[in-house]
Amino acid sequence: MTIVEQTSTGFDEAAFQQLKAEVTEWVRGRGEEWAEEIERTGQVAPELFQELKANGWLSLAAPTELGGRAVPFSRYLEIMEIVSRSHASIRMLVHVINGTWRAMAPYATPEQIEQVVKPSVAGDTLVAFTLTEATAGTGADIRTTVRREGDTYVMNGEKHLITFGVKADYWLIAARLEGTTGQDGTVAFLMPNSGLPGAEVIDDSDTMGIRGTDHAILRFTDVPVPASALLGAEGQGLEVALGGFLLPSRVSVAMSAVGLAERANELAVEYANKRETFGKQLSSRQAIQFYLAENYADIAAARALVLEAARAYEEDRPDAGTLSSASKMVAVDMLARVTDKALQVHGGQGYWKRNAIERVYRDARAQRFEEGTNEIQKLVVGRAVVTGTAGF
Incomplete structure (x- = not known):
């Protein structure tokens, strides 16, 4: 297991790239096995939780003084992007446990830090x-x-x-x-x-x-x-909830939409390359290439906005809240378009549970209401625009 943490000598980029490679390998291998098990049983097995904990993926974002690995927020989102290509319940565990400390730590008493916050970061307390x-x-x-x-x-x-x-x-x-x-x-x-x-x-x-x-x-x-x-x-109740958790969590949910969209388009490409119609690969059809091209552009645009929102949060910029809502608003709409086209590429095959795109399509709907619906996000952004506080 690669250890990555922010130290006095700076961020270890080589170790971080190795971590990304390890997460990617797990998502494509062991993670797919767990996805099938979750769909079969309807449960996240305790062994899966322990595996995520042992890998160190539940304590990536928290500072070292809380027992975390201090991966900067925008870089942590690169891991979230990869994890989100896996089963949605796996993504949810990594997302929530790497985020709740943000709401707790600034307000917690020393006793609460020891009894709840640190055990939460460690994966011992949910x-x-x-x-x-x-x-x-x-x-x-x-x-x-x-x-x-x-x-x-x-x-x-x-x-x-x-x-x-x-x-x-x-x-x-x-x-x-x-x-x-x-x-x-x-x-x-x-x-x-x-x-x-x-x-x-x-x-x-x-x-x-x-x-x-x-x-x-x-x-x-x-x-x-x-x-x-x-x-x-x-x-301070809403200060704890909205500023401490929801603002960065919206950005994280937005990146989860990017990761899941990438998986949907990947599945569409794989299917289009192996499926033949009238003696030709589906991927050679112009209509299918248009779908895949639109998906690629949609994903790239959303990803850029999400990373900009992450940097605004890291820098404590005044437009961080607006960009947080904007990034989620754009990313979840993008995810809906991408998964719809990816399912269409599969044709009738995509409607059957034996194909991964069926699960991806179902899972993609959740981000539409996580951390506030798009209607709420539009209100936040709209108010910032009309009051001139949106940043441009």
């Missing part, structure tokens, strides 16, 4: 990002509430579409103080998923794609949450 609700958006209108009673907060409400919400050891959860509105009343907790009275966990994992990743509906009825679970200060 933390689920818990924001979305069925009856509200994913921002200042959240309705899950808490009230302070001495050394305890009492929580009521419901969350849904919570990835890893069933198996997580902790929920990184956003709520609001009873009687408040807007962002100022929001709070965040590192809340243990340990049988708290009044907490109901409903397995909601029967999805179109991303088979094997667990998802939960969480219902809270007068659930006692220890005050020591508070992450940051009262009023």
Whole structure:
């Protein structure tokens, strides 16, 4: 296993290129075997999780002081691009575990760093990002509430579409103080998923794609949450969720769309090169070449925007948030076009589960709502454009 980390002597480019080669080899070999197993069983086996952990791929992005390998964000996305060519549940594990520390670390107490953040980076503790609700958006209108009673907060409400919400050891959860509105009343907790009275966990994992990743509906009825679970200060709940996690996570999801689109087009090329119609290879047909050319250009353009958004985040530029939303908006629309054309190249064969493009096509739909729908991203970008803060 290649060790890559940012040191005082600089980034080890040779080691990083070796890491990329190792990930690529795994994705094409062992990763495909795991993909077939996940589709067959509908589960991510504990052995797969341990394999990802042993390879060091769950701790790529975090700084060394948290036990990570300190791969710079834009370079980490190159690994995400490769991993995303594999099964969506594998991508989801790498994506989430390499990202949740960003929301936790700046606000965590020393005790929370040792008890939750470092174990999460190490892959020993699983933390689920818990924001979305069925009856509200994913921002200042959240309705899950808490009230302070001495050394305890009492929580009521419901969350849904919570990835890893069933198996997580902790929920990184956003709520609001009873009687408040807007962002100022929001709070965040590192809340243990340990049988708290009044907490109901409903397995909601029967999805179109991303088979094997667990998802939960969480219902809270007068659930006692220890005050020591508070992450940051009262009023910082959305700051933790939106700035700490969602901004870079949107860029990561955008790069996952690039990687999956690359896999879809690769499958289309492979099929077109072996399929014959009327004595000629399908790939020699002009209509098919147009599909593949359009896909190539679409992917390249989206990838360039994603990397620009990553650099803006790294440099803490004022347009980082706008570019984050723009990159996801463009990349997921691109993924829809590319996978549709890739499936069309396969003709009727692509509709059967025995062909990998069928799974890729299903998995591609998830990015459309991960970390906010495109409608939300357009609102963010649109507001930046009309107020002159978009950057150009």
